[in-house]
Amino acid sequence: MRARFTAFVLLIVVASCIGAVAFAASSVIGAPTVFPVTDWAETATARVFNPETLYEEINGEAEGFLPYDFRDLTVQIVAPKARVGDEIRIERFRFATGLDAWGIFSRHRHPEQETATIGSATAIVSDQSLDFQKGTSFVRIRATGKGVKRDDLFAAAKAMEKGMPGGSEPPVEASCLASVGADPATVVYQRQAVLGIEALAPGFEGKKTVDGIEMILFIIEPRDGKGKTRSAMETLALPGESPAGDGVIRVDLPRRTGWTHAAGKRLVGVAGKGLSKEAALPLLDDLAGKAAVLPYE
Amino acid sequence: MTTTRRRFLGMIGAAASIAALEPAIRTASALAAKASPGDPKERRKLGNTGLTVSTIGIGAMTTSDSEVLRHSIDLGGDYIDTACCYMGGENERIVGRALSDGYRKKVLLATKVHIASTAKMVESCEKSLKSLKVDVIDVLQLHGISSESDVTNAEAREAMTKLVKDGKVRFPGVTTHSGQETVIRAVMKHGFYRTVLVSYNFRSSDSLTTLIREAGAAGVAMIGMKTQAGGYSLPDGSATPHQAALAWVLSNQGIATTIPSMVSFAQVDENMKARGMKLAWSGRKSLAAYGAAIADRHCAMCGSCDGMCPNGVDVPSVVRSLMYLEGYREPGLAGESYAGLGARSAAACGSCSLCTVQCRRSLPVASLCRKAHEALA
Numbered sequence: 167m168r169a170r171f172t173a174f175v176l177l178i179v180v181a182s183c184i185g186a187v188a189f190a191a192s193s194v195i196g197a198p199t200v201f202p203v204t205d206w207a208e209t210a211t212a213r214v215f216n217p218e219t220l221y222e223e224i225n226g227e228a229e230g231f232l233p234y235d236f237r238d239l240t241v242q243i244v245a246p247k248a249r250v251g252d253e254i255r256i257e258r259f260r261f262a263t264g265l266d267a268w269g270i271f272s273r274h275r276h277p278e279q280e281t282a283t284i285g286s287a288t289a290i291v292s293d294q295s296l297d298f299q300k301g302t303s304f305v306r307i308r309a310t311g312k313g314v315k316r317d318d319l320f321a322a323a324k325a326m327e328k329g330m331p332g333g334s335e336p337p338v339e340a341s342c343l344a345s346v347g348a349d350p351a352t353v354v355y356q357r358q359a360v361l362g363i364e365a366l367a368p369g370f371e372g373k374k375t376v377d378g379i380e381m382i383l384f385i386i387e388p389r390d391g392k393g394k395t396r397s398a399m400e401t402l403a404l405p406g407e408s409p410a411g412d413g414v415i416r417v418d419l420p421r422r423t424g425w426t427h428a429a430g431k432r433l434v435g436v437a438g439k440g441l442s443k444e445a446a447l448p449l450l451d452d453l454a455g456k457a458a459v460l461p462y463e
Numbered sequence: 464m465t466t467t468r469r470r471f472l473g474m475i476g477a478a479a480s481i482a483a484l485e486p487a488i489r490t491a492s493a494l495a496a497k498a499s500p501g502d503p504k505e506r507r508k509l510g511n512t513g514l515t516v517s518t519i520g521i522g523a524m525t526t527s528d529s530e531v532l533r534h535s536i537d538l539g540g541d542y543i544d545t546a547c548c549y550m551g552g553e554n555e556r557i558v559g560r561a562l563s564d565g566y567r568k569k570v571l572l573a574t575k576v577h578i579a580s581t582a583k584m585v586e587s588c589e590k591s592l593k594s595l596k597v598d599v600i601d602v603l604q605l606h607g608i609s610s611e612s613d614v615t616n617a618e619a620r621e622a623m624t625k626l627v628k629d630g631k632v633r634f635p636g637v638t639t640h641s642g643q644e645t646v647i648r649a650v651m652k653h654g655f656y657r658t659v660l661v662s663y664n665f666r667s668s669d670s671l672t673t674l675i676r677e678a679g680a681a682g683v684a685m686i687g688m689k690t691q692a693g694g695y696s697l698p699d700g701s702a703t704p705h706q707a708a709l710a711w712v713l714s715n716q717g718i719a720t721t722i723p724s725m726v727s728f729a730q731v732d733e734n735m736k737a738r739g740m741k742l743a744w745s746g747r748k749s750l751a752a753y754g755a756a757i758a759d760r761h762c763a764m765c766g767s768c769d770g771m772c773p774n775g776v777d778v779p780s781v782v783r784s785l786m787y788l789e790g791y792r793e794p795g796l797a798g799e800s801y802a803g804l805g806a807r808s809a810a811a812c813g814s815c816s817l818c819t820v821q822c823r824r825s826l827p828v829a830s831l832c833r834k835a836h837e838a839l840a
Contacts (some may be wrong), residue, residue: 216783221640222640222641224548225606225607225638225640226522226524226546226549226638226640226688226689227524227546227548227549229524229525229724230524230525230549230550230554233525273527273550273551273553274550274551274552274553275551275553276552276553276556290551295551297551306551354527356527358525358726358727359528359531359726359727361528362528362530362531362534362726362727362728363727363728363729364726364727364729364730420530420534420728421530421533421534422530
């Protein structure tokens with residue numbers, strides 16, 4: 167009995183090691199992801215692209231991915247075994263961090279999209295496409311065969327999601343913006359520019375309309391300096407900044423007026439065209455209070 | 464190959480530490496003085512469409528702020544380029560927001576459609592019209608084509624013809640990233656498509672330069688993209704030669720307009736100032752020297768050297784690891800990538816007297832591999 171138990175444990179350990187090696191091999195840069203579902207056929211050789219070759223596959227669209235510490239893209243064409251003409255294209259974009267992957271996902275969203283839950287992930291869905299983020303990956307699934315059904319897209323997505331490490335929770339800053347009323351589908355993690363200003367990146371933006379006035383809520387991340395995380399307020403030179411009382415700083419952004427406040431080491435704000443302090447203050451207070459207690463990585 | 468300005472800052476920052484690059488970078492940094500300001504209202508014919516266009520247009524693909532696009536339009540950018548696939552469709556909606564409130568009539572609007580069945584292409588265009596909130600697309604471009612057969616594809620032409628006839632599209636065009644010269648020649652030969660969006664910059668070949676000039680003279684509207692040749696910035700924060708690169712492209716009279724990307728108001732201002740700029744001879748020489756200086760580290764990752772080493776060195780992966788270290792300044796990733804090679808690393812290069820690996824771009828493979836091993840083993 168004991169010998170059998172020991173053998174069983176050894177078998178489990180060995181199988182786990184093999185699985186880990188297999189997964190590691192499949193996740194090594196340059197090795198295609200093995201599509202894990204046995205009911206699918208791979209109808210073309212998987213291909214992998216890196217930052218230098220990404221253009222070859224997705225043309226100018228690559229410029230949108232590269233700033234987010236893009237690592238590689240694996241492209242697989244699969245189809246249900248019983249219907250090999252109903253091909254689906256699967257693109258798995260990998261990034262340096264989960265935040266980068268989520269940032270790319272956030273840039274693909276807008277309020278009028280249909281969404282669905284795939285495992286732990288939220289997916290953007292249409293009859294021909296399904297996109298989601300999990301861990302350091304952003305996955306795009308596209309119907310290329312004529313007979314592909316929505317169920318096929320969902321099945322492919324579920325198969326992918328199951329084998330992907332990491333989580334799909336939005337960053338705490340994104341949740342914070344949503345908690346003060348920004349439409350979650352408008353919250354974006356910006357690596358290159360916030361409110362059209364490069365010096366403010368990286369940061370988060372989200373939109374909220376109050377009494378017909380569109381406002382952009384934003385959170386600017388702390389800056390790193392000499393190994394310490396420095397306050398965004400200390401390190402940033404905001405355009406046209408002027409104190410407006412109670413710790414509020416007015417900024418004259420291009421084409422917008424912004425009202426900002428420190429929130430711990432972050433800088434938060436509300437901006438809009440001709441936005442008055444009176445209109446911005448309630449939101450700004452709420453945002454500053456909530457953002458001040460957010461953790462730092 | 465193009466990367467973003469910030470990423471290339473990292474690349475060039477690493478590259479600048481190499482002494483051989485210093486003269487080129489110093490020279491490149493003085494380019495602003497070697498390009499004279501030009502006509503800020505410079506316009507050119509958009510091929511034989513009967514229209515004219517500002518020589519600096521707007522590549523909207525990375526722009527997520529509609530106000531940045533409106534700023535470009537206010538500064539005179541009147542050709543705006545997007546695509547149904549950028550940001551999963553969201554980019555067309557951003558452009559659509561920018562074009563509301565009277566801005567639509569100020570620009571020529573270009574978007575793209577992928578080769579598919581006639582019905583699918585018409586459907587894609589209808590979707591674009593809805594996302595952009597416009598009634599007409601000025602230039603609908605067949606996206607990412609690379610062969611003569613793509614140019615003559617009957618279903619694509621049928622779709623374009625129908626859309627033009629229905630008043631939903633004014634002019635059909637094409638975009639190309641590979642097989643560019645083949646595509647340009649095919650467009651010239653077969654007619655039908657009125658514009659070609661082509662990757663063109665100071666590192667492009669002489670044959671492409673000549674062909675663009677010929678195509679422009681023949682009435683094809685040539686539009687330049689990837690004009691920055693990878694994007695570049697200088698590590699010490701001094702003036703970037705983005706404007707010089709645009710001026711170089713526009714020195715080819717065959718180019719009607721360019722579509723540099725712009726994510727910020729500052730980038731808009733910088734790009735728009737390049738309108739009408741003329742590069743002096745010394746500026747051209749400097750730009751060429753700069754391009755040559757970075758060329759010997761610019762592995763295209765084509766993979767054609769894969770399997771060439773008789774000692775089993777995985778050359779593409781070794782060079783990629785070095786790129787992570789020097790280009791992207793990611794030592795952790797570089798180390799991880801190199802360690803993963805195991806027996807395929809460049810350890811064997813140290814004792815090898817004759818490298819038989821042939822690089823299509825004539826990169827010094829042997830020295831790059833040895834360098835990678837010294838830095839990452």
